[in-house]
Amino acid sequence: MERPSVVFGEQASAGMLRGAGQLADLLGLTLGPAQGHVLLAKDGGSERFERLTDGATLARRIIALPGATEDVGAMLLRQLAWRMRQRVGDGSATAAVLAQAMLNEGRRFMAAGANPMLLRKGMELATHAAVQAIQAMAEPLTGPERMAALATAACGDPELGKIVGEIYDTLGPEGIVNIQEFIGPYLDREYIEGSRFRGTFTSRFFLTDEKHRLIQLVRPFIFISDWNLSSVAQVQPLLELVVRQGEGRPLLVVSASQDGAGLSALLANHQKGVLQCAGVTLRGVGDDLRAALDDLALLTGGRFIYREAAFDPKDLTLADLGQAERVEVDEDYVTIFQGAGDRKAVRRRVLALRGQLGQAQEMDEAEKVRERLGRLGSGIAILKIGAVTPNERERRRAQAEEAVRVVAAGYRGGVVPGGGAAFLAAIPAARAVPAEGDVALGVAIIARALEEPTRRIAANAGVEPSVALARARAAGPACALEVHTGQVADMRSAGILDSSTVCATALEMATSMAAMVLITGAIVLHRKPELSVEP
Known part of the structure; x- marks a missing residue:
């Protein structure tokens, strides 16, 4: 058995800093409107090179560096970039350059x-003080122009940003955006009825699109219950019913839980091709879960079969099952497209819930009612994007996903001046934090790092970073370099905005990663480390 090696002290920290710095320099090229394109050489195939402009996707493509200690630092930064993408959809490059600046300053003080x-x-x-300051300067995101500006800042494509802004202006903060890919240059949108529930699949073996970790069902029957499905006797009558009378249509099973023999029976039918089906659970417990299941039944025209009803599965008929034109399930949501429920009944429930909202005494109670209204009252936008090559389609999809997530985050947390001005x-x-000695030096690390997004955006635009920083400070708060004109401007007036949630999250996560590297005293290196495409 091969033994791992251990690297201590200066050798460990210096190596991690070099590795993190290499990857941060690469991701930093994608920051700002004058971002550089990175060409990734591939091993073979018809497309020898891939053009990347998104920091998170670029980080995901780097799976190892040659030096062992450098690789550790690079992989920590890689994980930081990808976690930013997963949590808020944007800010990977911002978090990377913030972390790099903290590491450089920290190493200088430690030396x-x-x-x-x-x-x-x-x-x-x-960091805590700076995050509070960023959140305090946030303003509500209103109007299609500001939404388009925020989306454009995230994806770098004005045409795509304009459409995303229009979508959210049309649907509101609870709107659902579904992205579809087409072969050939294409960009359009379509609005349809639909709803989204917080939930996920019960087994990855139900996935129909493993690359995007999605389940897609066309015209499924939908069984809705708060049962705990754990035995064959609970699911066999349902499976036999749909196989016998369902005309080859798929089955979606939504319940409180699925495990044991019950889940195995669903998987066996699905994997053997007897019946395409998928198991799903919705988020929530108790009354919240029952309310979600009841809303789902209303939207799809199905029957909510609850435990207390003492219902025998053998008595099921197709009339008890809901229906929809299409259903998509990912790791966070169950999206229903054009459910077969009674629209008048849905409107009556919406009116009843609005009445409950007006009478809600507690914030938590009001938030739960708003969530139900969002499920029942919002629509779905189909964002249609296309490109000629698979790589270009993937890049366009990543841009669209980033724009959608950032605008949604901006709706929730508000927007701040962009271009690094908020930092x-x-x-x-940050400087006002009372501290002494080495703690005060830690405060100084953050104060210096907050300059880095502005510096890096200027450098990418071919402007001397120190000159751009001095001019921005002289112009006052909310000002930074407007890259397209080469002049310092008020970012709000110029329509250059960032999500306050993205900015705050980038700073918090960068601090966490940089602090971990700085306090690391040793690294245990395996001789043959496992490589992973997933950060």
Whole structure:
């Protein structure tokens, strides 16, 4: 058995810093409207090179660096970039350059004898103050122009940004956006009826699209219950009914839980091709879960079969099952397209819920009612994107997903001046944190790192970073370099916006990653580390 090796002290930290710095330099090229394109050489095939402009996708393509200690630092930064993509949809490059600046400053102080644990404490205190300052300057996201500006800042494509802005202006904050790919240059949108529920599949073996981790069912029958399906006797009558009378249509099973022999029976029928089916559970417990299941039954024209009804599965008929034109299930949501429910009944429930909202005494109660209204009252936009090659389609899809997530986050948390201006405006709050000694040096690390997005955007535009920074500070809060004109401008007036949620999350996650690297005293290196495409 091969033994791992251990690298200590300066050798470990210096190697991690070099690796993280290499990847951060690469991701930093994608920051700002004058972003550089990165060409990735591939091993073979008809498409020898892939053009990348998205930081998270670029990080995902880098699965290892040659040096073992450098690889550790690079993979930590890679994980940071991908987690940003998963959590808020944008900000991967911003988080990377923030983390790199923190690491460079931290290593400089540590070389002079600073205590890394005290540096971390100062970094965390200053980050908390800066995040509060960023959140305090947030304004509500309103109007199609501002939504389009935010989407364009996220994806770098004005035409795509305009359509995403129009979609959210039309559907509102609870609107659902479904992205479809087409072969050939194409960009359009379509609005249809639909709803989205928080939930997920019960087994990855139900997936029909493993690349995007999706289940897609066309014209399925939908069984809806709060049963715990764990035995063959519970699901066999349902399976036999749909196989016998369902005309080859798929089956979606929605219940409180699915395991044991019950789940095995669903999987066996699905994998053997007897009946395409999928098992799903919705988020929530108790009354919240029952309300979601009841809403789903109403939207799809099915029957909510609850435990207390003492219903015998053998008595099921097709009339008890809901229906929809299409259903998509991913790791977070169950999306229903054009359910077969009674529209008048849906409108009556919406009116009843609006009455409950007006009478709600507690914030939590009101939020739950709003969630139900969003499920019942919002529509779905089909965002249609296309390109000639598979790589280009994947890139366009990534752009669209990023724009959609960022606008949704902007709706929830508001927007702040873009172009790095929000980070610059948060520096005074960070510097005002009371601290002494090495803790004060940790505060200084964050204050310096908050300049880095502005510096990197200027560098990518061919402007001297220190000059752009000085001009932005002289112009006042909310000002930064407007790359297209080469002048410093008020970012809000110029329509250049960022999601406050994205900015705050990037700073918090960058601080967490940088602090972990700075306090690391040793690395255990395996001789043959496992490589993974997933960060």
